Amino acid sequence: MMDVHAELNDLLPLYAAGTLDEPGRRRVESHLAACPDCQADLLLWQAVGHEVAAQAQTVTAAPNLPDRALAKTGGAVLRRAGLLLRTQARLIQPEIWLTSAIIIFIGLLVSVTFLDSTALRVVAPLTAAACLAVVYGPEFDPGLELALATPTSPWQVLLARLALVFTYNFGLTLFTSFILTAVIPQTVLAALILGWLAPMAFLSALALLLSMLMRSSIAIGISYGMWLAQLISSGLLSGKLANHFPVFGEFLKGYVALWQNPSALLSLAAALVGLALWLAGRQKRMPNPGL
Ligand SMILES: [Zn+2]
Numbered sequence: 001m002m003d004v005h006a007e008l009n010d011l012l013p014l015y016a017a018g019t020l021d022e023p024g025r026r027r028v029e030s031h032l033a034a035c036p037d038c039q040a041d042l043l044l045w046q047a048v049g050h051e052v053a054a055q056a057q058t059v060t061a062a063p064n065l066p067d068r069a070l071a072k073t074g075g076a077v078l079r080r081a082g083l084l085l086r087t088q089a090r091l092i093q094p095e096i097w098l099t100s101a102i103i104i105f106i107g108l109l110v111s112v113t114f115l116d117s118t119a120l121r122v123v124a125p126l127t128a129a130a131c132l133a134v135v136y137g138p139e140f141d142p143g144l145e146l147a148l149a150t151p152t153s154p155w156q157v158l159l160a161r162l163a164l165v166f167t168y169n170f171g172l173t174l175f176t177s178f179i180l181t182a183v184i185p186q187t188v189l190a191a192l193i194l195g196w197l198a199p200m201a202f203l204s205a206l207a208l209l210l211s212m213l214m215r216s217s218i219a220i221g222i223s224y225g226m227w228l229a230q231l232i233s234s235g236l237l238s239g240k241l242a243n244h245f246p247v248f249g250e251f252l253k254g255y256v257a258l259w260q261n262p263s264a265l266l267s268l269a270a271a272l273v274g275l276a277l278w279l280a281g282r283q284k285r286m287p288n289p290g291l
Pocket of ligand 1: 035
């Protein structure tokens with residue numbers, strides 16, 4: 001009984017959008033009659049559709065409306081943003097939340113064990129990047145298909161998902177940093193946060209953009225490669241190799257310097273997110289990741 005409920009509950013968005021085939025529609029309707037939970041969910045899905053359609057009309061009319069009506073529009077925009085965040089939160093692959101928490105927790109354990117925050121600083125950007133590489137991928141995401149079939153702009157869907165997942169990873173890592181500051185002597189909270197925040201923002205933005213252009217696994221691979229290259233470069237710079245090949249040494253220095261420059265990384269991250277939003281608006285249908 002629970003399995004049927006879970007299965008048909010997943011079909012509700014498609015049912016509300018009227019894109020379900022006849023047998024599917026009949027199954028949903030017969031289950032709906034007996035399940036108050038699904039009835040409530042169906043109302044939510046229908047509300048999303050109406051809210052979005054109503055909002056589109058309000059915005060068109062807005063320039064000629066007096067201030068009070070404009071204020072109401074502002075409220076509607078906020079309500080709609082809240083609704084968008086709530087629905088997108090339900091559509092994001094649920095594995096993301098638990099997997100991030102487990103990996104960050106392992107980073108915490110290793111950091112506490114060795115009384116050194118390096119593990120967290122290395123792991124946190126990778127975790128966020130992996131999440132963002134699968135958050136807007138076309139792979140196995142019927143919810144995304146639906147979201148893109150509604151009048152909600154693809155860039156709004158992308159922005160809502162980016163905000164939810166990045167905020168979650170940011171919050172997890174921030175919380176862990178507080179714990180490490182209390183446990184590891186002479187850890188400066190601000191320095192610790194700066195150490196992971198900028199790389200996390202940059203790698204996440206990079207993985208998100210790449211995942212829109214290629215398969216998620218390749219996007220993750222490239223992001224991880226860039227992060228790994230940075231760790232290896234730091235090691236090579238302290239060795240003899242860099243002295244024997246001055247040009248190579250200069251290149252490594254520049255690469256390491258970029259990763260230690262928070263404002264450069266954050267600017268790059270902002271540019272990459274802008275590019276991803278622009279790309280989402282242009283991709284009417286998700287590209288088929290054939291290769
Ligand atoms: Zn049900």
